[in-house]
Amino acid sequence: KHEDAxxxxxxxxxxxxxxxxxxxxxxxxxxxxxxxxxxxxxSLSRMLLAVGDGGGNTVVVTIAWVRMPKAAQARDLRDLADRDGSGNIYALPDALLKGAGVRFTGDHYASRLDGALVVIAEATSGGGHPAPGVLEDAADVAAQFPVP
Incomplete structure (x- = not known):
């Protein structure tokens, strides 16, 4: 369903x-x-997703699904990760990132809490000039993805 979204x-x-x-x-x-x-x-599951609009613009999205032992710990993790400058989970290393000079800055970020599960998503340009709104939407949608 990732592709459909x-x-x-x-x-x-x-x-x-x-x-x-x-x-x-x-x-x-x-x-x-x-x-x-x-x-x-x-547990930790991570995904790196590159999507394009067919017009030369590429969006790279990193998603992390973190399962904590307790819902209270998950809530504390989300609160911490949502604060600017507090750190995060590394994107999967990939030649796609290095070759395109991709860098995640936290500007297009979304997270979701579901009991003991925290989902963290971030989007950035992978090429071309995707609109900031597209980057925000990509992060928002990716934060809703189920654990792979």
């Missing part, structure tokens, strides 16, 4: 990479990493 935004999937981890701290930075050291997660 992005199609509604006028975007088509170019590339998708997903991976699961059992630990979160090695894949996070800043205060978010410190949080995971004190409160280990149950």
């Amino acid at each position: 992005m199609k509604r935004l006028g975007l088509k999937t170019i590339k998708k990479v997903a991976k699961r981890e059992l630990k979160c701290a090695p894949y996070a930075f800043g205060q978010v990493q410190q949080f995971f050291v004190r409160h280990p997660c149950k």
Whole structure:
């Protein structure tokens, strides 16, 4: 259903990479990493998605699904991750990112809380000049994706 959701935004999937981890701290930075050291997660799934509008504009979206042992910990994690400058979870490393000079800045960010699950999504330009609204919409839609 990922493709259907992005199609509604006028975007088509170019590339998708997903991976699961059992630990979160090695894949996070800043205060978010410190949080995971004190409160280990149950699981982490990450996805890197590149979508294009057919007109030369590419949007790269990173999504992280973090399952915590307790809903209260998930809420604390989301509160922390939602604050500017607090850190986050690294995007999956990919040649797509390096080759295009892609950098996530936190400008187009969305998150969702569902019990003990936190979903964090961020979008950025992967090429061309996607409109800021398209980047925001891509992050908002991606935050609603189910765990792969």
